Amino acid sequence: MTDATGPMVAADGRPLKASLNRALRRQKMRALLLISPLLFFIMITFIIPIGQMLFRSVENQIVGDVLPTTVVALDAWSVKSGEAPGEEVFFALTQDLVLAAERKEHTRLGSRLNYEDPGISSLFRKSGRNVEVMGEGYAKQFDALDERWAETNTFSEILADPEWLADAAQVETAADMDRFEVNEDAATYLPRTVAAYTSFANYMIADKGKDPAKSKPWNTLHLALFEDLRAAPEITIASAYGDMLRTAAAAVPTFETETLSASFAKIDKDWLDPDVWSTIKRYSPSYTNGYFLNAIDMEKTVDGPAWRPEDQQIYLTLFWRTLLMSMTITISCILLGYPVAWLLANLPARTANLLMILVLLPFWTSLLVRTSAWKILLQQQGVINDIVVWLGLVADDNRLALINNATGTIIAMTHILLPFMILPLYSVMKTIPPTYLRAAKSLGATNWTAFWRVYFPQSVPGIGAGSILVFILSIGYYITPEIVGGTKGVFISNRIAYHISSSLNWGLAAALGTILLAVVMLLYWAYDRIVGIDNVKLGG
Amino acid sequence: MKLTTTLLATSALTLAGSAAFSEAHMADTMTIVSWGGAYSASQQGAYHDPYVANTGITVVNDESSGEAVAKLRAMNEAGNITWDLVDVEAADGIRLCDEGLAIEIDHDTMLAAAPDGTSASDDFGSSIVSDCFIPQIVFSTTVGYRTDMVGDTPPTDICAIFDLETYPGKRALAKKPLANVEWALLCDGVAKDDIYDVLATPEGQDQAFAKLDTIKAETIWWSAGAETPQLLADGEVVMGSTFNGRLFSAIAEQNQPIGMLWDAQMLDFDGWIVPAGLPEERLARVMDYLMFATDTQRLADQAKYISYGPARASSAPLVGNHGELGIPMAEHMPTDPANSTNVFVTNYEFWADYRDDLDAKFQSWLAQ
Known part of the structure; x- marks a missing residue:
């Protein structure tokens, strides 16, 4: 300018x-x-x-949240070694699992991992029930050494920061206590015990509202202490418990030891199976592409994504079928709906209104009623088969299979979605002046040319709007396919519904839903490029 | 919509109730979720009505048990539990317990002992399949057949479903692996005690699907238990599996030409779970209700209305006659000695582990 x-x-x-x-x-x-x-x-x-x-289709924090130290300890291990990980991993698992079992989180984790590897659910359920005995042997041996090891406040006296202890003594209820703080000596010499006690103390304060110094210590504390003393016997802690610790450190080499991997194997031998550990390791990151891989019939393996065995592939078939059948339904709606809409738009108002009620009446009837009605009509001993048998068109022992297959789904859904095609078509056709057709004919066009060259192009926006409505609605349908679709007529939405309401695998359901949404958006974009979205009209 | 309104109304009532009756320390409304239909009616007659008569509280019925697991999880995540007590199948009870969505129950202190003093946990016995589960009934998945379509030799053996020569025609089976794969292995010669061990191996699963392959083309797969009696009544199928109560109602109440098998029936349990995270007053009300509604007499009363067996051993002798038909109900119970000569107790642990895996294989097999 x-x-x-x-x-x-x-x-x-x-x-x-x-x-x-x-x-x-x-x-x-x-x-x-x-x-x-x-x-x-x-x-x-x-x-x-x-x-x-x-x-949720990528979210996977649960493994890292429930087994934080195990996941770290597993870093060094690889399934390629062909054997279960070493004792340090089992030590970390014991510590994590005891807390998880107290919080009842282990079974949730088990359900999560069971989606990837069947059997893990009961593995975690069983182990959570039995993990509290791990380290009991050490607890008894420490007790035998010095009775103070069995007292509830010994660990906090040794490990806690004196200021934290003083503060803790001031509060009215245990729930108001600060998070546990450790003193420097303990952090240097007893790192495992400190880690174990911190999770114990914080759990007692935050979850139970109890004073950790008045709660019975878990056996895993003794287990951690044993490992610390065995690793670094030179303890120089100045507190009143220094001598007691040094005595214990001297006695530790004579302790009867317990192999954790063997104890876990006693609960369930699956703990020695490298595949179980491999599953835990593969799903330890906070975000995963595992659900998306599952949603396209692949799986996460050690060597990256791979196709699932053929007898477990289903989702790609279902996606393809959903798209194909939705298109078939849309096309049959156009073929059936176009003449009806034309009739409605061109008949005198009185008759048209009556016909309109006929179109709308099924629209107002319950979906389930209409679907069940189709069942009665289409089944082998149903009305339609009875008529064709009576007419002699098919033999009685060779009745048509019209339901519990794709045919049933297409027939029932075309009927159910037809009003969504007729109504936009009608409202667009209503705005096409009849004079255009007459003008075309007076200029010498045949009936067909007049329709095809003059009328039809003007009704295309209605077809566009109706098709989008019908197609998008049918892609997400699941009640009708479930009832009349049998096995060959069900959609991907039936599987999504199953994973939401039955298997509770919401991650997989979300991944399937995301893919479906992306496909619909892609088709919408393609439609916009080819036909143009401005060329869609829902009415005048 | 209706549900939302009910839920809103319930929470409003609960709020108002707790304000007005705070001295009683028990909510005066409770929302009980169950399966609807004849089953909810049997609970209404045996449990709710007498409890309401005793206490004057309001019981709101919700028929959402079919989606209970998903809805409870959603409520839990939203931090707004609107249900007080939920009726679920045993397998879902285990799942809810695993997910931490149901509270653990101490059966001996929270439930009434049997009249002879037997503790509740002994009285319920093996039906306590999970720490969170309070059993009510024993039901079974079994097979019904059209008496007029099987000729002179009505089936007596579960393997009739695989016998297309003697019993030609369509079959109705559940659109899920449970029961189907067990029966397939049983009829393929696997010993009853080995079935779950075999099913845990890929070869065993293939064997089960191979056996099911022989009748795949002749099978209609149902997703709701009511479909089989309907298919039988319409003559669409010659035989089909469903819950024994459905068959009883088709045979005894509707006089359909249907007979039923009591062979290798899959015994299963249905019962209550209490959602985790209920406020104290509502929890107190639920526990009070449970103490009453799961005692020996109440469980026996339920059998008046529906042909499912009481989960307590002590209730069995108290089972009387059908409320309307007046016929003795004991002989229609899946727990009756005459009916349970050859039963199959669902292995819940196996199914908790293998349900997702087998279902994926089953659905993939169906789609092929």
């Missing part, structure tokens, strides 16, 4: 462009303010929940 005489200016002397922009911006802001309640509402009730649900 600039030329040799400088920018154009408005009446107030500002450049016209800036002034115009400002006015437009204000208008836009006002428009945004007007829709902001709706926008806010949609964000809260629609976009955020859907986003959260879709996020």
